[in-house]
Amino acid sequence: MPLARTHSIALVGVQGHPVEIEADIENGLVALLLVGLPDAALREARDRIRAAIVNSREAWPQRRITVGLSPASLPKRGSSFDVGIAVAILGAADVLPAASLADLLFIGELGLDGRLRPVRGVLPAVVAAAAAGFGTVVVPADSAPEAALVPGVRVLAADSLGSLLGWLRGGCPADGAAGAAVWQGGSLPPDGGGPGPAGAAEVPGRDLAELVGQPTARRAAEICAAGGHHLLLLGPPGVGKTMLAERLPTILPRLEPAAALEVTAIHSVAGTLPPGGPLLSRPPFCAPHHTATKAAIVGGGSGIIQPGAASLAHHGCLFLDEAPEFSRDVLDALRQPLESGEVVVARLGVTARFPARFTLLLAANPCPCARSAAAVSSAAARSGCTCPPAARRRYLARLSGPLLDRVDVKVEFLPVGRAELLSDRQFTEPSSVVAKRVELARQRTAFRLRGTRWRLNAEIPGSELRRSYAPAPGALAPLERAMDLGEISARGVDRVIRLSWTVADLANVARPTITEVSYALGLWLGAAA
Amino acid sequence: MNAKDVLGKQGEQLAAEYLQRAGLRILDRNWRCAEGEIDIVAAERRALVVCEVKTRSGVRYGTPLEAITRQKRNRLRRLAVRWLVAHGVLFDEIRIDVIGVLRAESGDFTVEHVRGVG
Numbered sequence: 294m295p296l297a298r299t300h301s302i303a304l305v306g307v308q309g310h311p312v313e314i315e316a317d318i319e320n321g322l323v324a325l326l327l328v329g330l331p332d333a334a335l336r337e338a339r340d341r342i343r344a345a346i347v348n349s350r351e352a353w354p355q356r357r358i359t360v361g362l363s364p365a366s367l368p369k370r371g372s373s374f375d376v377g378i379a380v381a382i383l384g385a386a387d388v389l390p391a392a393s394l395a396d397l398l399f400i401g402e403l404g405l406d407g408r409l410r411p412v413r414g415v416l417p418a419v420v421a422a423a424a425a426g427f428g429t430v431v432v433p434a435d436s437a438p439e440a441a442l443v444p445g446v447r448v449l450a451a452d453s454l455g456s457l458l459g460w461l462r463g464g465c466p467a468d469g470a471a472g473a474a475v476w477q478g479g480s481l482p483p484d485g486g487g488p489g490p491a492g493a494a495e496v497p498g499r500d501l502a503e504l505v506g507q508p509t510a511r512r513a514a515e516i517c518a519a520g521g522h523h524l525l526l527l528g529p530p531g532v533g534k535t536m537l538a539e540r541l542p543t544i545l546p547r548l549e550p551a552a553a554l555e556v557t558a559i560h561s562v563a564g565t566l567p568p569g570g571p572l573l574s575r576p577p578f579c580a581p582h583h584t585a586t587k588a589a590i591v592g593g594g595s596g597i598i599q600p601g602a603a604s605l606a607h608h609g610c611l612f613l614d615e616a617p618e619f620s621r622d623v624l625d626a627l628r629q630p631l632e633s634g635e636v637v638v639a640r641l642g643v644t645a646r647f648p649a650r651f652t653l654l655l656a657a658n659p660c661p662c663a664r665s666a667a668a669v670s671s672a673a674a675r676s677g678c679t680c681p682p683a684a685r686r687r688y689l690a691r692l693s694g695p696l697l698d699r700v701d702v703k704v705e706f707l708p709v710g711r712a713e714l715l716s717d718r719q720f721t722e723p724s725s726v727v728a729k730r731v732e733l734a735r736q737r738t739a740f741r742l743r744g745t746r747w748r749l750n751a752e753i754p755g756s757e758l759r760r761s762y763a764p765a766p767g768a769l770a771p772l773e774r775a776m777d778l779g780e781i782s783a784r785g786v787d788r789v790i791r792l793s794w795t796v797a798d799l800a801n802v803a804r805p806t807i808t809e810v811s812y813a814l815g816l817w818l819g820a821a822a
Numbered sequence: 823m824n825a826k827d828v829l830g831k832q833g834e835q836l837a838a839e840y841l842q843r844a845g846l847r848i849l850d851r852n853w854r855c856a857e858g859e860i861d862i863v864a865a866e867r868r869a870l871v872v873c874e875v876k877t878r879s880g881v882r883y884g885t886p887l888e889a890i891t892r893q894k895r896n897r898l899r900r901l902a903v904r905w906l907v908a909h910g911v912l913f914d915e916i917r918i919d920v921i922g923v924l925r926a927e928s929g930d931f932t933v934e935h936v937r938g939v940g
Contacts, residue, residue, distance in 0.1 A: 322895060322920070322939050323888045355887040355922070355934060 295319060297384025297391035300398040300427065301377035302418035303362075303369045306598055306638070306645030307558050309414075309421025311398075313363045314374065316381035321357030327378075329362030330642075332370040332596065341372070341403050342379045349407040349455040354386040368642050370597045372402035373412040376431065379403060379454060380461065389461050398422045400440075401433040407454040409433035416554070416561040416571075419443045431457065434474070439561060439571040441476040442554065448476040501540045502723040504533050506713040511537070513704040513816060515727050518544045519734040520795030521749035522788075523631070523653040523699060525616075525692075527819070528706025534656040538580075538612045541654065543724035545576045545609070546732050549748075552608045555648060559600050559607055577609035579651075583618040591626045591636045591649075598638050598645040603630045606651035616655040617691040624696055627653065631699045634752075650752070655700065657692065660685040701751070701788045703819030734798040750794045755787040764793055764805035771811045780818065789813045833877025833923035833931070834861055840921070840933050846871060853905060860901050862921075870913040872902040877923040886922030887934060895940050 295318040302309040312329075325339045347353055360378050362369055377399035384391040400418050402410040415436040420443050422430050429447045432440045437450035451457035504511065510526065514537055517524045526534040548556060557573045560566050566573070581590060581602040588594055592601035603611055611627075613619055630636050630649035638645045660680040680688075697703075738750055741762075747753050753762060772789055775781045781789070792813035793805035802809060823831075838848055841864055850863035862873040874894065876886040883889075895918055902916050922934045 320936055320938055322890055322892065323885070353885075355885055356936070357939075 295385055297381045297389075297394055299377050299381045299384065299394040300422075301374050301400060302398065302421050303367055304371075304373075304414045304418060304421075304562065304597075305367075305643045306592075306647050307414075307417045307562050307600070308646065309418045309424075310364075310367055311421065311425045311427075312367070312369065312374070312377075314377045314381045315361045315363070316378070316385040317359045317361070318354050318356045318382075318385045319359070323355050324357050325382075326357070326359045327362075328359065329365040330368045331362065332368065334371050334596075335369055335374060338372060338375050338378060338403075341405060342375055342382070344405040345375070345403040345407040345454050346379055346383065348405065349453070349458065351383060351388055351458070352386075354382065358382055358385070366642070371412065372410075373400050373414070373418070375403040376401040376409060376433075376454070376457070380457070383458065389458065393461060396427070397429055397431060398427045399431045401431070401436070401451075403454060409451050409453060409457070411435040413564045414558075414562040415439045416442060417558040419446060419448070420554070420558065422446065435568075437474070437476050438569070439557075439566065442557065442572055450474045450476060499540050499543055500724045501537075501543060501727055502721045504536050504540065504721075506709045507533055507537065507706055510704050510706055511722070511727075513702045514541055515544065515731060516792070516795050516799065516816065517541070517652060517654075517702055518727075519731045519750075519799055520701075520738070520792065521650075521652055521751035522701035522792055522795065523751075524655070525697070525700045525703040525819070526654065526656040526706060527659055527703065529708060530658060532706040532709055534706055535614055538610070538614070538654045538656055539578070540724065541610050541612075541652075542576050542578045544728040544731050546728070546735060547574050548576060548608055556608050559604050559647065563600050563605060565605065575609075577606055578612065579603075579606035579609065580612040580614060583613070583615050585619070585623060587620075587623050587626050590623050591630065592638050592645070592647050598640060598643075600647045601636065601649075603627060603649040603651060604636055604647035607648050609651060610654055611651040612654040612656070614656045616657045617688055621691060621693065624691075625693060628695060628699065631696075652751075653700065655692070657689065659689070661688050698782055698784055699788075701792050702816045704816070705819060730799060733801075734795065737798040737801065738795070750791045750798070753791060753794075755784075758787055758790055762790075762794065764790060764810055765807075768793075768805055768807045768810045770807060771814050775814060775818075781814075785817060789817045792816060829879060829925065830875075830877050833925075834875045836923055836931055836933055837873065837875040837921040838862055840935065841871075841873065844935070850905070855901070855904050855908070857904060858897055858901055860898070860905060863905055865913070866917075868914040870902065870906065870916045871919050872898050872905070872916065873919045873921060874898055875921045875923060877925070879925045880927075881924070886924055887920060887936060890920050890939070899940070 298315045301312050301314055303312045327339060343353055380394055380399060383389045384394045400415060402412050404410050411433045415432055416439050419430050419440045423443050423446045431449045431451060434450040434452040437448055440448045518541060528534055553572055553574045556577055560573060579602045590601045591603050592599060634650035636647045636649045660678055661684060662678055662680045739748060772786055793809040796809040796812055797805040846864040846866045848864050853860045853863060860872055861875040864871040864873060876889050878886045898918050917938050918940055920936045920939050924932045
């Protein structure tokens with residue numbers, strides 16, 4: 294049979310699209326033609342596949358081979374089609390029974406020696422394969438644990454083209470057969486799979502107890518962790534801004550299975566999965582340097598579209614230390630994901646969407662010299678800040694109004710007092726205690742939001758907030774006053790109401806009263822004590 | 823004569839015998855003109871078959887069939903026209919065939935015939 298057909302997956306962002314691979318062998322000069330919008334890496338597949346087939350002791354068909362990848366309009370990138378193309382060619386050459394290939398889906402890059410090399414994005418590709426109704430997926434052996442996270446799919450892990458061909462010729466491999474193994478999908482690894490037993494996602498070596506003082510900031514961090522609110526940490530150097538931000542993941546609960554899969558899929562595309570235990574069940578923490586470009590933060594790049602830091606922090610924290618040092622475009626590019634929870638990267642012919650629902654943590658000094666104790670000018674004079682008032686204003690103005698408007702909680706750090714620093718910190722709350730309160734608050738939120746697609750207070754849309762989740766009557770009085778004074782925008786009002794729900798959930802209050810709303814407004818304005 | 827030329831001659835002889843057995847009429851062999859050489863000119867019904875024979879003693883440098891490039895095929899097309907003009911005959915169709923002859927280490931030959939490469 295001069296024609297064989299099989300399947301693979303093309304990834305656009307974290308979205309997989311099934312691709313049909315057809316190989317046709319006809320008379321003509323010996324050549325391999327690859328059609329269907331391949332990029333440079335995929336064009337090189339011709340040479341890799343030829344070497345891999347010859348080195349697997351198979352004959353290269355001495356004819357004109359046309360390989361078509363359809364849908365032809367979808368740009369295909371990278372090397373993950375190698376294995377599919379190789380078996381399609383061998384199917385067309387009658388080396389393999391072509392009928393057995395039609396229902397299979399192959400993902401993997403071929404080495405010149407015929408080895409199957411792992412590729413990025415195996416998890417989202419297998420998810421797409423399962424969604425498209427493929428029952429068996431062939432992946433490189435190194436990618437098998439990742440592929441096996443997807444329920445309802447039989448994963449065949451092959452380490453070389455030779456062993457794969459043996460399996461395709463002779464039916465099913467026995468368990469433990471050399472070079473090929475069958476994994477049943479949906480088997481979560483024993484370590485850290487699924488949600489922890491109501492515990493926190495402990496990060497080894499870090500604990501909130503290490504932070505000295507800063508009761509206001511601790512409280513703010515707890516509220517942000519419970520409700521998924523964004524946080525601005527303002528204060529002079531050395532008071533623990535970075536320390537607090539880095540310890541925020543320790544009070545966040547473990548990811549739920551669906552969220553863990555989403556996060557793992559993004560990291561799979563980015564190639565940042567740890568080897569071995571592939572499922573990420575802890576909320577990710579991503580702290581890009583302030584010289585990062587827009588593409589590094591929101592995603593992009595030439596060729597294969599890569600997720601940026603905002604997406605790598607999906608369901609976790611994105612920490613921008615020294616936030617005013619980031620370039621203005623970078624900060625303003627974050628406004629879209631902050632609002633919609635996803636990043637859309639448009640390219641010729643494709644649009645990639647990356648989920649990016651993160652908790653934004655910003656840390657900033659109050660001025661360039663950073664010697665002032667607080668952003669209030671009287672304190673500045675006291676601690677020897679030499680910056681002229683205009684420079685101080687300009688420095689913080691780099692965080693644009695629209696961005697700050699989206700930050701729910703602004704908290705100012707005060708210099709640590711001598712007594713605080715030297716006192717015995719035995720009674721300081723460790724992460725585990727705070728995490729328990731966060732977990733309880735989140736449970737209350739989830740109970741209230743059951744039957745909706747939102748999980749956290751920060752995710753409730755404004756219209757729904759006013760209709761179904763309005764605070765107690767009369768509780769909005771402080772907000773109305775702030776609006777009359779022009780201290781808060783309409784969006785700010787919504788954010789304060791969401792925040793007040795989280796404060797209420799933490800305090801186990803059924804519905805925010807004037808106390809919770811006032812406190813939330815204080816947090817929003819950055820004047821909480 | 824070089825060893826490689828002997829091998830080439832042998833290959834062409836085998837190819838010609840193969841074509842004859844396949845029912846083609848050999849019209850000419852090793853026809854030369856200013857632009858090059860046609861190994862075998864044959865006729866199959868109303869088609870003129872211009873045949874390039876490539877003989878190799880191993881596949882270390884690729885198979886014989888892989889050695890025929892697009893440029894070679896285009897040259898064979900031009901040579902076919904020249905042959906027709908020189909002989910003043912007419913055919914309904916001109917076809918370019920390639921025959922790869924491979925000598926195994928045992929000394930046996932394998933002949934592979936690809937019809938109509940362009």
